[in-house]
Amino acid sequence: MQNNIGLQTAYWNGTTPELDIYKIIDLTKKANMDTIELKAGDFVPLTTEERRELKSYIKDAGLSVTVNGTGLRPERDVSSSDKESHEAGIRHLCTMLDLCVEMDAKLFSGIPYGLWNTRPDGEDIAGIKKVRTANAVKGLTEAAKHAEEAGVTMCLEIVNRFEQYTANTAEEGIAVCEAIGSEYCKLLLDTFHMNIEEDYIPDAIRTAHEKGYLGYLHIGESNRKIPAGGRKTNIDWEAIAETIKEIGFEGPLVMEPFVLNTSASAKSVSLWRAIKPADDIDGLVADAAAGVKYLKSL
Numbered sequence: 001m002q003n004n005i006g007l008q009t010a011y012w013n014g015t016t017p018e019l020d021i022y023k024i025i026d027l028t029k030k031a032n033m034d035t036i037e038l039k040a041g042d043f044v045p046l047t048t049e050e051r052r053e054l055k056s057y058i059k060d061a062g063l064s065v066t067v068n069g070t071g072l073r074p075e076r077d078v079s080s081s082d083k084e085s086h087e088a089g090i091r092h093l094c095t096m097l098d099l100c101v102e103m104d105a106k107l108f109s110g111i112p113y114g115l116w117n118t119r120p121d122g123e124d125i126a127g128i129k130k131v132r133t134a135n136a137v138k139g140l141t142e143a144a145k146h147a148e149e150a151g152v153t154m155c156l157e158i159v160n161r162f163e164q165y166t167a168n169t170a171e172e173g174i175a176v177c178e179a180i181g182s183e184y185c186k187l188l189l190d191t192f193h194m195n196i197e198e199d200y201i202p203d204a205i206r207t208a209h210e211k212g213y214l215g216y217l218h219i220g221e222s223n224r225k226i227p228a229g230g231r232k233t234n235i236d237w238e239a240i241a242e243t244i245k246e247i248g249f250e251g252p253l254v255m256e257p258f259v260l261n262t263s264a265s266a267k268s269v270s271l272w273r274a275i276k277p278a279d280d281i282d283g284l285v286a287d288a289a290a291g292v293k294y295l296k297s298l
Contacts, residue, residue: 011255156177202240
C-alpha cells in the first residue's frame with residue numbers, strides 16, 4: 001500500500017523513562033512513519049507560541065499531522081438534551097478545530113458525537129439512543145460549518161459496543177454523516193473496533209468509501225498490537241489492503257496500538273497486562289518500524 005502510514009503518540013505513553021512530545025516525534029520518525037497522530041493533551045495545554053514551535057519541529061521531521069481526541073465531557077456534550085452542555089460541546093469542538101489549524105492538521109477525529117466509555121442512562125435504550133443521536137446531529141451540523149471554514153475534516157470514530165452506543169458500525173456512522181450533510185464530516189474506521197462489530201471489515205471500508213464518507217483508518221490487530229506480518233492473526237490484512245487499493249483510497253492509515261499497561265490510558269482501554277515491557281523503547285521503535293514495512297509491502 002502506498003498510503004501514508006502513521007502512529008498515534010499514545011503508543012509511547014507509559015514508557016520508562018517517560019518521554020516528552022519532542023522525543024516521541026523523534027522516535028516516530030525513527031520508526032519510518034509518514035504521519036504522527038497527536039492526542040489533545042500533546043498540544044491543547046500549550047501556549048500559541050509553544051504550539052508554533054511544536055508544529056515547526058514536526059514539519060522539520062517530515063511528518064504530517066492528524067489529531068485524535070475530542071475531549072467531550074458531561075458539561076460539554078453535543079448529545080446532551082441540556083442546552084448549556086449541548087452548546088458548550090459545540091463551542092468546544094469549534095475550539096478544537098481551530099487548534100487543529102494551528103497544528104496544520106487536516107483531519108480531526110475521535111467521538112465528537114457523545115461521551116466515550118458510556119452507557120445509556122436509562123432503560124429505554126432505543127429511545128435514549130434516538131434522542132442522543134438527534135442531539136448529536138444537531139450539534140455536529142453546527143460544528144461541521146466551522147470545520148468547513150477551518151478547512152479541517154471532522155471524522156467520527158466508530159467504536160465498539162463496549163465503548164459507546166450511538167454508532168457502532170460503518171452503516172450507522174454513514175447514517176449520522178448523511179443527516180449532517182457536510183463534506184467536512186466523515187468517518188474514522190478502526191480495524192480493532194470493526195473486528196468486533198462488522199461482518200467483514202473490507203466491506204465496511206468499501207461501503208464507507210463508496211458513500212463518500214471514509215476519512216481515514218486506524219490500523220491495529222484485534223488485541224491492539226501493531227500489524228507486522230510473519231504471524232497468524234485474526235485480521236485479514238491482505239484482504240483489507242486489496243480493498244484499499246481497489247477503491248483507490250488515499251487517506252492515511254494510522255496505527256493506534258495500546259501495549260503498555262503502565263500508560264495513563266491503560267485502564268480506560270481495558271489493558272490489564274503488559275504486552276510490551278515499558279523500558280524497551282528500542283523494541284517499541286522496532287515493532288513500529290516493522291509495522292510500516294509490513295503495511296507498505298501489502
